[in-house]
Amino acid sequence: MAPVTMIEAIREALDEEMQRDPAVVLIGEDIGVYGGAFKATEGLLAKYGWERVIDTPISETAIIGAAVGMSYQGLRPVAEMQFIDFIACCFNQMVNFVAKSHYRWGGPVPMVVRGPCGGGVHGGPFHSQNPEMWFVHTPGLKVVCPSTAYDAKGLLKSAIRDNNPVLCLEHKFLYRRVKEELPAEDYTVPIGKLAVRRPGRDLTIATYGAMTLHVMDAAEELAKEGIEAEVLDLRTLAPLDREGIVESVRRTHKLLVVHEDVKTGGIAGEIAATVNEQAFEELDGPIQRVASLDAPVPFSPPLEERFLPQVADVTRAARELARY
Amino acid sequence: MELPEMKYPLSREQLLDLYYFMRLTRELDEQLVRLFRQNKVVGGLYSSIGQEATSVGTAYTLEKRDWMAPMIRNVGGLLVKGFRPRDILMQYMARSGSPTGGKDGTSHFGDLQERHVVSPISMLGDLIPVMTGVAMGGRYLGQKLVTMTWIGDGGTSTGAFHEGMNLAAAQRAPFVCVVENNQWAYSTPVARQVPLHDLAERARAYGIASYVVDGNDVVAVYQTTKEAVERARRGEGPVLVESKTMRMKGHAQHDAAVYVPPEMFDYWKARDPIARYETWLTERKVWDKKTKAEIERRIERELKQELEFAENSPLPEPEVAERGVYCEGCHTIEAHWERPIEQVQPPRASVQAAWTVSNFGGPNGASAAPEAAGKTKPATVSARAANGGTKRPARGAARPKRRR
Ligand SMILES: Cc1ncc(C[n+]2csc(CCOP(=O)(O)OP(=O)(O)O)c2C)c(N)n1
Ligand SMILES: [Mg+2]
Numbered sequence: 001m002a003p004v005t006m007i008e009a010i011r012e013a014l015d016e017e018m019q020r021d022p023a024v025v026l027i028g029e030d031i032g033v034y035g036g037a038f039k040a041t042e043g044l045l046a047k048y049g050w051e052r053v054i055d056t057p058i059s060e061t062a063i064i065g066a067a068v069g070m071s072y073q074g075l076r077p078v079a080e081m082q083f084i085d086f087i088a089c090c091f092n093q094m095v096n097f098v099a100k101s102h103y104r105w106g107g108p109v110p111m112v113v114r115g116p117c118g119g120g121v122h123g124g125p126f127h128s129q130n131p132e133m134w135f136v137h138t139p140g141l142k143v144v145c146p147s148t149a150y151d152a153k154g155l156l157k158s159a160i161r162d163n164n165p166v167l168c169l170e171h172k173f174l175y176r177r178v179k180e181e182l183p184a185e186d187y188t189v190p191i192g193k194l195a196v197r198r199p200g201r202d203l204t205i206a207t208y209g210a211m212t213l214h215v216m217d218a219a220e221e222l223a224k225e226g227i228e229a230e231v232l233d234l235r236t237l238a239p240l241d242r243e244g245i246v247e248s249v250r251r252t253h254k255l256l257v258v259h260e261d262v263k264t265g266g267i268a269g270e271i272a273a274t275v276n277e278q279a280f281e282e283l284d285g286p287i288q289r290v291a292s293l294d295a296p297v298p299f300s301p302p303l304e305e306r307f308l309p310q311v312a313d314v315t316r317a318a319r320e321l322a323r324y
Numbered sequence: 325m326e327l328p329e330m331k332y333p334l335s336r337e338q339l340l341d342l343y344y345f346m347r348l349t350r351e352l353d354e355q356l357v358r359l360f361r362q363n364k365v366v367g368g369l370y371s372s373i374g375q376e377a378t379s380v381g382t383a384y385t386l387e388k389r390d391w392m393a394p395m396i397r398n399v400g401g402l403l404v405k406g407f408r409p410r411d412i413l414m415q416y417m418a419r420s421g422s423p424t425g426g427k428d429g430t431s432h433f434g435d436l437q438e439r440h441v442v443s444p445i446s447m448l449g450d451l452i453p454v455m456t457g458v459a460m461g462g463r464y465l466g467q468k469l470v471t472m473t474w475i476g477d478g479g480t481s482t483g484a485f486h487e488g489m490n491l492a493a494a495q496r497a498p499f500v501c502v503v504e505n506n507q508w509a510y511s512t513p514v515a516r517q518v519p520l521h522d523l524a525e526r527a528r529a530y531g532i533a534s535y536v537v538d539g540n541d542v543v544a545v546y547q548t549t550k551e552a553v554e555r556a557r558r559g560e561g562p563v564l565v566e567s568k569t570m571r572m573k574g575h576a577q578h579d580a581a582v583y584v585p586p587e588m589f590d591y592w593k594a595r596d597p598i599a600r601y602e603t604w605l606t607e608r609k610v611w612d613k614k615t616k617a618e619i620e621r622r623i624e625r626e627l628k629q630e631l632e633f634a635e636n637s638p639l640p641e642p643e644v645a646e647r648g649v650y651c652e653g654c655h656t657i658e659a660h661w662e663r664p665i666e667q668v669q670p671p672r673a674s675v676q677a678a679w680t681v682s683n684f685g686g687p688n689g690a691s692a693a694p695e696a697a698g699k700t701k702p703a704t705v706s707a708r709a710a711n712g713g714t715k716r717p718a719r720g721a722a723r724p725k726r727r728r
Contacts, residue, residue, distance in 0.1 A: 022659075022665045022668050023657075025464065032677065043677075046677040048669075049668065049673035051668060052673065056491060059487035061450075061453060061483060061488070062487035062488050063453075064453070065452070065454045065487075066453050066456050068454050069455060069471075070457045070464075072457075073465060073659060074657050075464070097445045102655075103427060103649050104424060104428045104432065105424045106424070106654075106655070107434060108651040108655040139649045163650075164651055
């Protein structure tokens with residue numbers, strides 16, 4: 001098997017799930033003839049036809065609404081946001097009835113919303129955001145953020161098979177940067193389980209998405225200095241693998257959380273509160289955060305670089321914490 | 325019986341059914357007001373008094389396989405679709421036996437499996453794309469279904485309404501949107517919301533058919549909506565039906581509607597849909613006093629039993645608040661296929677992924693503005709015009725050539 005990129009892995013997941021289950025249909029803007037702005041759905045219209053790969057008007061509200069309606073018919077629609085930033089246009093749909101349908105009246109919504117998120121590609125303020133916490137804050141939704149091709153495929157498959165609405169945040173910086181060989185056979189990655197990317201005894205660094213690359217680079221550097229960091233790739237933000245995080249902290253007694261989302265209201269705060277509640281006695285140092293600036297994502301390269309957490313920010317924070 | 329000629333004939337039984345449901349809706353409404361005054365209703369109480377003919381007459385056109393999504397004033401529709409007064413009573417009293425077990429109130433409940441009812445969504449307009457999706461999904465599964473929802477005059481100004489109607493039109497979804505023009509959106513009259521006399525005219529912007537009907541004439545509502553439903557079922561695309569009626573109370577119980585000119589209430593009181601229908605039934609000798617009395621007794625008896633049942637239902641256990649945020653295997657997701665699955669799987673589903681653009685969008689081509697569609701009568705324009713000249717690939721319309 002040749003190694004595949006994350007975007008190819010996503011396409012494979014969609015293709016295999018459509019093949020496996022005729023209830024799986026795709027809906028979004030320019031996903032058919034064009035194959036999607038990032039080509040995640042390339043070739044799927046030709047294979048599965050107009051009824052299963054539905055190009056829509058530019059109407060995020062209607063895309064999500066219609067996907068919910070299709071899911072009420074027992075279908076498993078996968079809706080694409082051309083850029084995840086546009087999910088703000090259907091925020092109402094997501095939080096008011098996608099998330100609440102099952103709780104309110106027992107109407108399950110087995111749908112997936114997926115789309116490219118994140119910065120580092122000079123997309124500017126409208127094409128680089130990380131909106132995960134808007135949705136993590138909404139009970140009823142699941143939110144996954146893969147950092148590898150393997151996970152992107154496995155999590156998307158799990159999302160499609162899940163009876164709940166799942167938001168798949170695919171970091172566009174990773175689409176063509178990460179590559180790996182994938183198993184030939186069908187597999188899934190469980191939603192709600194983190195992965196230990198690197199074991200370590202001195203501190204835990206929890207992260208997800210594109211920041212996983214930075215954190216792995218930082219851990220490499222730290223190792224040269226004799227600091228062994230345990231790297232957790234959260235993979236799912238809702239439901240959060242609190243157990244996995246606390247378990248790691250029990251081993252290392254120190255925790256740094258790194259995310260590309262802005263600092264205020266980011267998942268790091270929730271993780272810190274959880275560890276505080278469940279393992280305060282285990283801590284040998286203050287929980288630290290490295291996150292993006294509390295600002296919109298700026299466009300120009302030096303500005304964006306300043307905005308985003310860099311490897312050096314991670315190593316600096318980790319060193320200080322290790323020394324504490 | 326001396327019935328006028330009807331395009332969609334109604335039997336005596338059906339005509340009396342319409343009366344039963346309208347009257348039941350009103351009596352239930354009034355029962356709820358009594359409960360409200362006894363402090364037994366939790367939260368607000370919304371009335372549909374004066375609008376019974378719209379909910380009942382429209383919902384009555386639906387078949388079992390069809391889907392509907394009511395709004396708060398469409399209790400009549402819920403009753404027609406087979407929910408019982410106890411369901412609505414328990415919802416309003418927040419009891420554990422209610423369809424949502426106390427998690428939501430009012431008419432906010434549904435039933436995907438048996439009755440094909442999608443729960444209302446408070447955010448006005450949101451149901452339009454949802455019911456478009458139910459229609460698209462059903463069509464994909466090979467069902468010959470129609471979906472229906474209602475929206476107030478006020479709700480037609482939301483973005484979701486527009487996006488939903490446009491998607492429904494672009495997809496030619498078998499969907500009927502009933503615009504319930506009851507003259508008021510809370511305290512704001514129609515003229516302050518929309519610069520149109522007939523809200524049905526909004527349909528022209530979507531290139532779809534529309535009707536205007538006297539919403540206080542249940543037979544007319546039924547006939548018109550039935551035509552709309554059958555057109556949608558035939559694959560002619562979505563249809564908008566504007567039903568002109570009047571909200572005879574305030575927005576909800578708390579609102580005395582002092583902003584409504586008293587003469588306006590007088591005007592509409594003289595056109596009360598139930599009183600009118602009673603005269604209609606009498607003049608056409610469909611019933612006599614005895615039949616009317618029988619129906620009234622039946623409703624009284626039923627409502628008494630329903631109320632007793634509802635009042636005996638306890639409030640929910642507090643722990644229920646923690647349950648059901650996610651489906652953890654409590655539901656089985658199942659699509660009801662009414663066509664061979666091979667049709668939607670390769671190789672049969674495979675197509676040549678290319679657009680055909682008729683006339684290349686030139687000024688004399690099909691992308692010209694939709695032709696004048698007539699104010700109130702069926703306003704259809706060709707699918708081509710509705711689609712800006714690009715042939716769309718939904719069912720029933722021309723499709724790009726298949727590979728084989
Ligand atoms: C998007 C949205 N904005 C505001 C409201 C609050 N609200 C509830 S009903 C209503 C008036 C609705 O008027 P109309 O659509 O004409 O329906 P009617 O009450 O007359 O049946 C308003 C403003 C809402 N439910 N949804
Ligand atoms: Mg109104």
